[in-house]
Amino acid sequence: MKPLSPLDQIFLWMEKRQQPMHVGGLQLFSFPEDAPADYVAQLAEGLRGYRNVTSPFNRRLINRVGQLAWVDDDELDLEHHFRFEALPTPGRIRELLAFVSAEHSHHMDRQRPLWEVHLIEGLQDRQFAIYTKIHHSLVDGISAMRLAGRMLSDDPQQRNMPPIWALPPRLRKDKDESQTSLWHSVLGLLDKSGKQIGTVPAVARELLRTISEARKDPAYHSLFAAPQCVLNSGITNSRRFAAQSYSLDRIRAVCSAFGTTVNDVIMAMCAAALRSYLLSQDELPEKPLIAMVPVSLRRDDSEEGNQVGVILASLFTHLSDPAERLLRIHEGVKTQKERYAAMSSEEVINYTGLTLAPAAFNLLTGLAPKWQTFNVVISNIPGPSEPRYWNGARLEGMYPVSIAMDRLALNMTLTSYCDQVEFGLTACRRTLPSMQRMLDYLEDGLRELEAAAGLF
Amino acid sequence: MKPLSPLDQIFLWMEKRQQPMHVGGLQLFSFPEDAPADYVAQLAEGLRGYRNVTSPFNRRLINRVGQLAWVDDDELDLEHHFRFEALPTPGRIRELLAFVSAEHSHHMDRQRPLWEVHLIEGLQDRQFAIYTKIHHSLVDGISAMRLAGRMLSDDPQQRNMPPIWALPPRLRKDKDESQTSLWHSVLGLLDKSGKQIGTVPAVARELLRTISEARKDPAYHSLFAAPQCVLNSGITNSRRFAAQSYSLDRIRAVCSAFGTTVNDVIMAMCAAALRSYLLSQDELPEKPLIAMVPVSLRRDDSEEGNQVGVILASLFTHLSDPAERLLRIHEGVKTQKERYAAMSSEEVINYTGLTLAPAAFNLLTGLAPKWQTFNVVISNIPGPSEPRYWNGARLEGMYPVSIAMDRLALNMTLTSYCDQVEFGLTACRRTLPSMQRMLDYLEDGLRELEAAAGLF
Numbered sequence: 026m027k028p029l030s031p032l033d034q035i036f037l038w039m040e041k042r043q044q045p046m047h048v049g050g051l052q053l054f055s056f057p058e059d060a061p062a063d064y065v066a067q068l069a070e071g072l073r074g075y076r077n078v079t080s081p082f083n084r085r086l087i088n089r090v091g092q093l094a095w096v097d098d099d100e101l102d103l104e105h106h107f108r109f110e111a112l113p114t115p116g117r118i119r120e121l122l123a124f125v126s127a128e129h130s131h132h133m134d135r136q137r138p139l140w141e142v143h144l145i146e147g148l149q150d151r152q153f154a155i156y157t158k159i160h161h162s163l164v165d166g167i168s169a170m171r172l173a174g175r176m177l178s179d180d181p182q183q184r185n186m187p188p189i190w191a192l193p194p195r196l197r198k199d200k201d202e203s204q205t206s207l208w209h210s211v212l213g214l215l216d217k218s219g220k221q222i223g224t225v226p227a228v229a230r231e232l233l234r235t236i237s238e239a240r241k242d243p244a245y246h247s248l249f250a251a252p253q254c255v256l257n258s259g260i261t262n263s264r265r266f267a268a269q270s271y272s273l274d275r276i277r278a279v280c281s282a283f284g285t286t287v288n289d290v291i292m293a294m295c296a297a298a299l300r301s302y303l304l305s306q307d308e309l310p311e312k313p314l315i316a317m318v319p320v321s322l323r324r325d326d327s328e329e330g331n332q333v334g335v336i337l338a339s340l341f342t343h344l345s346d347p348a349e350r351l352l353r354i355h356e357g358v359k360t361q362k363e364r365y366a367a368m369s370s371e372e373v374i375n376y377t378g379l380t381l382a383p384a385a386f387n388l389l390t391g392l393a394p395k396w397q398t399f400n401v402v403i404s405n406i407p408g409p410s411e412p413r414y415w416n417g418a419r420l421e422g423m424y425p426v427s428i429a430m431d432r433l434a435l436n437m438t439l440t441s442y443c444d445q446v447e448f449g450l451t452a453c454r455r456t457l458p459s460m461q462r463m464l465d466y467l468e469d470g471l472r473e474l475e476a477a478a479g480l481f
Numbered sequence: 482m483k484p485l486s487p488l489d490q491i492f493l494w495m496e497k498r499q500q501p502m503h504v505g506g507l508q509l510f511s512f513p514e515d516a517p518a519d520y521v522a523q524l525a526e527g528l529r530g531y532r533n534v535t536s537p538f539n540r541r542l543i544n545r546v547g548q549l550a551w552v553d554d555d556e557l558d559l560e561h562h563f564r565f566e567a568l569p570t571p572g573r574i575r576e577l578l579a580f581v582s583a584e585h586s587h588h589m590d591r592q593r594p595l596w597e598v599h600l601i602e603g604l605q606d607r608q609f610a611i612y613t614k615i616h617h618s619l620v621d622g623i624s625a626m627r628l629a630g631r632m633l634s635d636d637p638q639q640r641n642m643p644p645i646w647a648l649p650p651r652l653r654k655d656k657d658e659s660q661t662s663l664w665h666s667v668l669g670l671l672d673k674s675g676k677q678i679g680t681v682p683a684v685a686r687e688l689l690r691t692i693s694e695a696r697k698d699p700a701y702h703s704l705f706a707a708p709q710c711v712l713n714s715g716i717t718n719s720r721r722f723a724a725q726s727y728s729l730d731r732i733r734a735v736c737s738a739f740g741t742t743v744n745d746v747i748m749a750m751c752a753a754a755l756r757s758y759l760l761s762q763d764e765l766p767e768k769p770l771i772a773m774v775p776v777s778l779r780r781d782d783s784e785e786g787n788q789v790g791v792i793l794a795s796l797f798t799h800l801s802d803p804a805e806r807l808l809r810i811h812e813g814v815k816t817q818k819e820r821y822a823a824m825s826s827e828e829v830i831n832y833t834g835l836t837l838a839p840a841a842f843n844l845l846t847g848l849a850p851k852w853q854t855f856n857v858v859i860s861n862i863p864g865p866s867e868p869r870y871w872n873g874a875r876l877e878g879m880y881p882v883s884i885a886m887d888r889l890a891l892n893m894t895l896t897s898y899c900d901q902v903e904f905g906l907t908a909c910r911r912t913l914p915s916m917q918r919m920l921d922y923l924e925d926g927l928r929e930l931e932a933a934a935g936l937f
Contacts, residue, residue, distance in 0.1 A: 042591065066570035105719055105910065108583065111567040111603055114522035127564065131587040135498065136717035136911060147567055147603075261592035263561055454561065455592060 026087070027095045029162070032208050034093060036161040037086075038225050039388055039430075043262040043453075045132045047139070048166045049158045049426030050173050051125055051268060051449070056151040057181075057417035065146035065153045068416070069109035072144065075191040076103055081163050082190040085138045098138050106140060106190065112147035121148060122266055122461070125156050129426050129451065130264045139163045142189060152421065157189060166427065170406050170440065177413035177420060186416050207319060207335060207377065211385045214378030225389055232386040236396070239379055248337065248380060251397040252310035255303070257432045260453035267452075267461040268424035270445040275471060282478030283348070285355040288405060290474065291446060292316065292358070293351040295403050295437055296340035297470025298463045303342070305462070314340045317384075317399035320362070334373045335380055336361040337399055347470065348477040387432055401435055402427075408440040408447070424449035435460065482543075483551045485618070488664050490549060492617040493542075494681050495844055495886075499718040499909075501588045503595070504622045505614045505882030506629050507581055507724060507905070512607040513637075513873035521602035521609045524872070525565035528600065531647040532559055537619050538646040541594045554594050562596060562646065568603035577604060578722055578917070581612050585882055585907065586720045595619050598644060608877065613645060622883065626862050626896065633869035633876060642872045663775060663791060663833065667841045670834030681845055688842040692852070695835055704793065704836060707853040708766035711759070713888045716909035723908075723917040724880035726901040731927060738934035739804070741811040744861060746930065747902060748772065748814070749807040751859050751893055752796035753926025754919045759798070761918070770796045773840075773855035776818070790829045791836055792817040793855055803926065804933040843888055857891050858883075864896040864903070880905035891916065 029037075040046040056064050078101055085098040112120040124145065133139050139160030146153055159169050176189045215231045251257075276290045283290075295316065303309040320334045338361070341353045365373050383396035406425060413420040424447050425438035434456040439448045448467060452460040475481055485493075496502040512520050534557055541554040568576040580601065589595050595616030602609055615625050632645045671687045696705075707713075732746045739746075751772065759765040776790045794817070797809045821829050839852035862881060869876040880903050881894035890912040895904045904923060908916040931937055 042588065063570060069569070100911070100914075102910070102914070104579075108579075109569045110580075111569040113525070113565045113567040113602055114519060123560075123564075124566075130590070132498065132718070134586070134717050134719045134911075137719070146569055261590050262588070263590045263593070454558070455556070455590075458556075458558070 026089075027084075029086075029093045029095065031212055033162040035208060035212075035228070035389070037093065040132075041391075041431075042132075043260055044428075044430055045130070045262070046162070046428060047129075047133060047158050047160045048164075048169055048428060049125070049129055049156060050169060051121075051266075051424045051426055052155045052157075052173065052415075052420060053121075053148075053422040053424075054153055054155070054415060054418040055421050056153070057419075060151070060418075065144065066109070068153075069144050069146075072107060072109075072188050073103065075188055078103070078106075078138070078190050079192060080194045082106075082138055082140055084163065086135055086162075101138065105134070105137060106142065107188070108141065108143050110143050110145050112145060116147045116149045118148075121145065121154055122268060125268075125426060126264050126266045126454070128156060128158065129266055130262055130454075133158070133160060140190070153418070156426070158426075161428065166404075166425065166438070167406055170408070170423075170425065173423065174409065174413075177409075177415050179411055179413060181412075181414045181417055181419065183414065184416055207381060208385070210335075210374050210377040211381050212378075213374055214382065229386060229390045232382050232389070235379070236382050236386060239382070248398050249383070249396055250312075250339075251315040251337075251400050252312035253395075253397060254310050254314065254400050255306065255308040255456065256299075256314070256400045256435050257397060258434055258456050259431050260429055260434050261455045263454040264429060265450075265452050265454040265457070265460045266426055267450045267464050268422075268426075268448060269464045269467070270422050270442075270447050271467065271471060273441065273444045273446055275475065276446060278480055279351075279471070279474045279478055282480065283351055283355070283474075285351060286358075289351060289355040289358060290471075291405065291439065292318070292338060292340065292354050292403060293347070293474060294467050294470040295401075296342055296350055296354065297347060297473060298466035299340060299401065300342040301466040301469065302457075302460070302463050306458070309342065311343060313344075314342045314400040315398070316340050316401050316403045317380075318358075318403050318405075320365075334365060335377050336365075337380060347473040351474060384433070388430055391431065401437060402433060404436070404438045406438065406440045408442045410441070410443060412443055422447055427451045429453045482545075483540075485542075485549045485551065487668055489618040491664060491668075491684070491845070493549065496588075497847075497887075498588075499716055500884075500886055501586070501718065502617045502884060503585075503589060503614050504617055504620075504625055504884060505581070505585055505612060506625060507577075507722075507880045507882055508611045508613075508629065508871075508876060509577075509604075509878040509880075510609055510611070510871060510874040511877050512609070513875075516607070516874075521600065522565070524609075525600050525602075528563060528565075528644050529559065531644055534559070534562075534594070534646050535648060536650045538562075538594055538596055540619065542591055542618075557594065561590070561593060562598065563644070564597065564599050566599050566601050568601060572603045572605045574604075574724075577601065577610055578724060581724075581882060582720050582722045582910070584612060584614065585722055586718055586910075589614070589616060596646070598646065609874070612882070614882075617884065622860075622881065622894070623862055626864070626879075626881065629879065630865065630869075633865075633871050635865075635867055635869060637868075637870045637873055637875065639870065640872055663837060664841070666791075666830050666833040667837050668834075669830055670838065685842060685846045688838050688845070691835070692838050692842060695838070704854050705839070705852055706768075707771040707793075707856050708768035709851075709853060710766050710770065710856050711762065711764040711912065712755075712770070712856045712891050713853055714890055714912050715887050716885055716890050717911040719910040720885060721906075721908050721910040721913070721916045722882055723906045723920050724878075724882075724904060725920045725923070726878050726898075726903050727923065727927060729897065729900045729902055731931065732902060734936055735807075735927070735930045735934055738936065739807055739811070739930075741807060742814075745807060745811040745814060746927075747861065747895065748774070748794060748796065748810050748859060749803070749930060750923050750926040751857075752798055752806055752810065753803060753929060754922035755796060755857065756798040757922040757925065758913075758916070758919050762914070765798065767799060769800075770798045770856045771854070772796050772857050772859045773836075774814075774859050774861075776821075790821060791833050792821075793836060794859075802933075803929040807930060840889070844886055847887065857893060858889060860892070860894045862894065862896045864898045866897070866899060868899055878903055883907045885909045 084095040141158045143156040427436040435452040540551040597614045599612040883892040891908040
């Protein structure tokens with residue numbers, strides 16, 4: 026029996042009927058060259074044999090006198106967790122996304138280990154997919170991506186590779202990985218109060234006190250600049266998931282033309298897509314949208330490292346000129362990064378805690394004071410730059426499936442793989458109707474920047 | 482805006498994370514003779530065109546100052562409610578049941594009309610299926626079966642038949658249909674208190690008072706005879722659905738041999754299956770299991786009519802001789818029916834209310850006093866005796882998918898169609914592991930009776 030960390034506890038507290046707290050990943054594979062037509066069914070049969078489930082996939086929750094803890098599940102029913110499924114005709118990406126949208130809307134059974142792996146056949150062009158769903162209390166988004174990465178190999182000849190639930194456990198890495206979470210910054214801030222914080226009301230009270238004091242500081246006051254927007258409405262429990270790959274070469278060409286970073290161009294694409302989508306819904310605020318962007322605390326420009334700081338970046342969605350939008354985003358991000366460069370890591374983490382405190386308060390209590398510090402989350406999780414294989418099947422794309430929350434109805438998470446940037450958009454399907462159009466708007470955003478740079 | 486009836490309200494109150502309160506139906510069809518291979522995909526395309534959603538499928542819940550009400554949904558998103566899906570290879574009934582088990586475990590989105598229709602391709606032998614899921618607050622089980630029946634025709638040539646959500650609404654039948662529910666007996670009983678009962682605590686308090694008074698009566702005291710059993714444990718939110726057809730001719734032959742009714746033999750099959758299953762789990766109580774069986778109040782032996790009475794029938798699961806078990810069940814049921822025959826309809830309804838009160842109290846409050854009045858629900862919903870078609874596709878079977886609840890972890894609902902008895906077993910997958918084996922045990926039960934009757 027292992028007691029839950031305060032952070033794991035928070036993700037369970039935050040779970041509501043309309044707000045499941047699991048993260049996911051969608052991996053798209055192509056068949057190995059010599060694979061027979063029933064390749065995926067054979068794969069399913071093989072996977073059913075991996076009955077030795079390793080940590081953390083063997084852990085389930087128990088409630089002992091009001092205290093939640095993890096125990097090993099002695100009755101683990103693999104058929105419940107591993108599911109072989111199929112797409113309907115005609116088996117396009119569209120049907121795959123509809124499938125993931127529906128599955129990602131469903132809560133998991135709390136009396137069992139909180140994960141599911143869906144192996145999906147019926148895709149066109151000799152492809153198949155794996156959609157993995159893990160509760161945020163079991164593993165955070167970055168750790169989930171790392172686990173998914175550990176499942177893969179750079180060797181197309183390698184076989185007998187276990188699925189994610191049967192990987193040999195890594196020694197003593199759990200703790201390090203879970204500390205990458207932004208919630209740690211919030212908890213770290215509260216820890217300073219020196220109090221034991223074991224319940225939602227206690228956490229909320231401490232957050233409220235912290236925020237009230239911070240608001241007296243004029244510098245901090247400037248944080249509350251995000252406009253009210255439909256993105257920050259209440260949500261329902263049906264999700265829309267949309268995903269697409271974009272060419273990293275094209276993005277790099279725009280970077281070179283404007284002298285910006287890859288991340289700046291990605292943010293400008295998001296800004297363009299949000300602007301187009303909100304215009305189409307007649308919901309674009311007059312003031313620019315603010316994005317919360319987790320950033321690495323490493324000072325080199327590598328894509329590795331823990332993301333424990335955040336910047337609040339204006340997306341300049343009120344500007345109609347795409348080039349101007351990109352350059353203003355670039356300036357804004359640069360200024361904030363320079364500010365962070367002058368701070369110690371600990372100061373950055375404190376600042377991050379303060380920045381997130383209002384959102385944390387809203388999310389935990391369901392109350393909605395007008396503290397809108399940001400409108401949308403744009404999160405970039407590093408991915409492999411070389412091709413990956415799983416039992417000979419080439420990984421063609423991998424897309425993060427994240428969490429939509431009350432007052433944060435859209436999450437834009439992306440990762441990189443080989444020469445692609447892989448966007449996964451997760452949203453409340455009712456609050457943001459036809460959100461999948463943002464995939465086209467992201468492409469339009471990139472194209473506009475290419476045009477502005479004279480690249481075609 | 483239409484306020485919720487007390488009954489609709491109860492089904493929403495009773496819904497918990499591990500206890501969704503929707504009912505369902507699984508219909509199995511064969512392709513029309515001339516149908517092309519992509520018949521189901523074409524059907525799906527046609528169904529997407531039925532965008533004019535009729536009552537009650539256009540109703541969604543709203544919460545106005547604490548009072549729930551139904552309103553028409555102006556933003557109904559048909560893609561959310563109607564889903565075209567596929568079974569994985571090899572597309573046997575086994576894969577179909579796994580699919581329904583998973584889908585039936587999921588809650589529906591309360592901000593939308595509480596129904597889903599899943600059209601399922603990928604079955605072997607030119608078959609397809611429709612799984613329909615409707616919240617009990619929107620329509621009760623019998624009405625759902627009637628609606629499903631209205632969707633069908635006895636004419637194999639008929640085409641352009643709308644799906645269930647686009648049927649022309651029947652005038653003024655809603656009310657009659659919803660009064661078939663057993664819960665009406667409980668509410669009717671409480672109505673006598675003359676109090677407005679608008680909350681769970683109020684209902685529970687009144688039930689408690691009623692039960693306490695009734696328990697002073699020695700005759701009523703005999704109701705609490707059901708043994709403690711694993712069937713009456715708490716449940717989790719994952720379901721197992723198992724379904725199979727059994728030959729009505731074989732059942733009738735056993736009836737003739739023993740001089741019993743069809744329902745007696747069906748109950749004896751259930752008794753045999755429960756005995757075998759519980760023995761295999763080492764969980765068979767020493768005392769016989771008690772089944773709650775809704776019965777028609779019509780005095781003729783027709784299968785038509787409203788089911789507003791219940792009998793509590795011993796299943797004699799402690800007896801190892803199948804013939805003796807059948808004859809004792811027959812006697813027991815006959816005695817209770819004769820008792821009912823001497824009572825007015827109103828007296829039967831009052832008695833039913835009292836019989837159900839302890840279960841209702843347990844279900845509503847989640848408290849668990851040792852009032853085990855029955856162990857399992859066995860419900861027989863009348864079905865059509867002639868073949869039915871939908872747009873030329875022959876209905877091959879129809880199986881009720883019901884509700885498992887805390888302390889009622891298994892529901893056995895059956896219906897009849899042509900020369901078949903169609904069993905649908907719905908259970909908590911964790912509380913009752915490998916429950917699908919009961920399908921074989923039902924068959925074994927029938928075979929034992931045939932052997933005892935010297936029929937082969």
